[in-house]
Amino acid sequence: MVNGSSVRRLKTPLTKDDALSLKTGDVVLISGRIVTGRDRVHQFLFHERPDKREIPFDLEGGIIYHCGPIITPSLALPLKGGGVGGGKLIAAGPTTSMRVEMYEADVIKSYGIRGIIGKGGMGDKTLTALKEYGCVYLHTISGAAAYLADRIKGVAGGWKIEEFGEPEAMWLLDVEDFPAMVTMDAHGNSLHKEIERLSFERLKEMMA
Amino acid sequence: MLKLRDGIIELYKKVATSVPNDVEEALKNAYSRETSPLAKGSMEIILSNISLARTTSRPICQDTGFPVFFIKVPKGISHQLVKETVIEATRIATKKVPLRPNAVDIVTGKNTGDNTGDHFPLIYMDETEDQSLSVDLMLKGGGCENLGQTYKLPAELRVEGYSVMESNLPNAERNNTITVLAERDFDGVRKCVLDAVFKAQGKGCPPYTIGVAIGGAKDQVAFLSKRQLMRRITDNNPDNQIAELEQKILSDINTLGIGAAGMGGETTAIGVKIGTGHRHPASYFVDVSFSCWANRRGRLIW
Incomplete structure (x- = not known):
């Protein structure tokens, strides 16, 4: 992805040690299963706090992908908790992570999440939670939906499709060498914050 | 049909x-x-x-x-x-x-x-x-649409810089809020656009195309700023003064260092396009619309 950075291969589920061993700037290639969740999923997990057994996917050590994919719904396989499996992925890039800032810290804590994939970075509340519970924020290329869909090998399941709508459902995806970069680590570092700090210094000069 | x-x-x-x-x-x-x-x-x-x-x-x-x-x-x-x-x-x-x-x-x-x-x-x-x-x-x-802003000039823009979560920065750098006076002139317009882009950071998939409208009604400027995103990147504004303002704002935006995907770099925007409408004496609206790098537009002639 980028010359000069170290590349780490990650296999899900992640352990706390996996999360702690990653540093901002590390490029990762993720293989295994990741689960999508955006606005509705976060609001739901935060307010309704469903028991882990009610959710058809195991979130412990999991990675949440802020993404509302385009999926052709040829869904047939029934899963526990009313989910379904199958379907073909057409396009699946990241959505803006900052919109779930108010919920994410709580979701990380309650469901044992070890990785968040998204775009644009998140705020201090999430950065604090990453450090407190051992989790990382992984930035992937915004709008590279066809490119990223090719790293997703299949749709293992879907949940809340009817209720939340296709873009906002929880989709369990099988990924292979899915590329991302650690931009917020479990040690309080954020590359997004660093860019914001530098751009603020330049803004001050131009506003003078 | x-x-x-x-x-x-x-x-x-x-x-x-x-x-x-x-x-x-x-x-x-x-x-x-x-x-x-x-x-x-x-x-x-x-x-x-x-x-x-x-x-x-x-x-x-x-x-x-x-x-x-x-x-x-x-x-x-x-x-x-x-x-x-x-x-x-x-x-x-x-x-x-x-x-x-x-x-x-x-x-x-x-x-x-x-x-x-x-x-x-x-x-x-x-x-x-x-x-x-x-x-x-x-x-x-949707991501870039959410970054749009409307300003009513004159305005005191309060820009909050980075947050200082842990005080590992020198004291001089901890003064992180500035107040900027944006008046009813082109420099005021420039300051509004810079404020909007700074707040946007990398959240809406840069490099952006930025549509701006200056006018006198809320819906007039919201429509016009979005309409600017349909213009070709390479076109020239027929009004020389507005064309100059477009260039000046674009070059200022690209000094911010937000860059592609918000990961730093030289190109935060590939174009700034400004449209205008007549205003009421009491009003001076500036509206800013963002397009992500994937500025998807097309025309059918039938």
């Missing part, structure tokens, strides 16, 4: 699966100029995604956007009929392209599943002296 319907379905397909040549050229130029390795790496993936989407006929982005139509109808053709044709074409295109169903009911929270609903798609229609009907379509991503 059947042929028009099929033409609009094709237009949806073209706009969802490709970016216009001028946008792709601008991105390629930005890529070759870029010196930051992170930004260059991001641009490389963006460019390969563009050609991958084109060759495999897949949407460039999973967010196939809020469809916005700007239509010019010759005299004597029913606007209502054109509107019904657009809606039917939208339903078919959602399945055929496919597009992501994006229309969500405000009351029930249900997704209609076919990209149609109240004021969805958004359709602006005008009558034209021309013999042919022209349909301009923009597929407007």
